[in-house]
Amino acid sequence: MRIALYPGSFDPVTLGHLNIIRRASRIFDRLCVCVMVNSGKQPMFTLEERADMIRRTVSRLENVVVETSEDMLVKYAKDIGADIIIKGLRAMSDFDWEFQMALARKIIEPEIETLFMASSSKYTYLSSSVVKEMAKYGADLRDFVPREIMGDILARMGK
Ligand code: ADP
Numbered sequence: 001m002r003i004a005l006y007p008g009s010f011d012p013v014t015l016g017h018l019n020i021i022r023r024a025s026r027i028f029d030r031l032c033v034c035v036m037v038n039s040g041k042q043p044m045f046t047l048e049e050r051a052d053m054i055r056r057t058v059s060r061l062e063n064v065v066v067e068t069s070e071d072m073l074v075k076y077a078k079d080i081g082a083d084i085i086i087k088g089l090r091a092m093s094d095f096d097w098e099f100q101m102a103l104a105r106k107i108i109e110p111e112i113e114t115l116f117m118a119s120s121s122k123y124t125y126l127s128s129s130v131v132k133e134m135a136k137y138g139a140d141l142r143d144f145v146p147r148e149i150m151g152d153i154l155a156r157m158g159k
Helices: 015-027 047-058 073-079 092-108 128-136 147-156
Strands: 003-008 030-036 064-069 084-089 113-118
Touching (some): 003 073, 030 047, 030 073, 084 092, 092 113
Parallel strands (some): 030 064, 084 113
16 A cells, blocks of 8 residues: 655645645555654644644545644654655745755655655645735635635634
């Protein structure tokens, strides 16, 4: 069974993330979406809140599971038997850092491959930060995030 891991901070999950989840879930037997800590960012939602929001949006995808972890990415991948890490690429600006990290992971854990999936052109502009910026002003979020979680974001922003 081929297990792939799609890691990220997903603070919160966007339609861009969901697009990658759907497409990756068609390629692999099982896709584990893991909400992880990004020490460089101050999160709006806890790891569990973020995982719960993703679970609500992927409940119909039978081979997708959603977990949280504070571990190192390659260690977590190994623990769950995933030998593929999926990364979504929006633009060249994502590439530099992701490429460096993929090479570093390969040194630590040579058996694990990183696969880059190109963002759908519809969502290349979209990031969790864009969503938070829009939500601050109570904007309509329907073009940015799954409808199941729109209320959670606006409520957290006090809107
Ligand atoms: P961000 O805060 O930038 O949205 P995340 O850590 O939550 O970043 O992203 C998790 C993964 O999803 C990363 O591989 C990232 O490149 C990818 N990703 C984020 N937004 C999109 C998008 N709009 N389209 C495709 N991939 C994306």
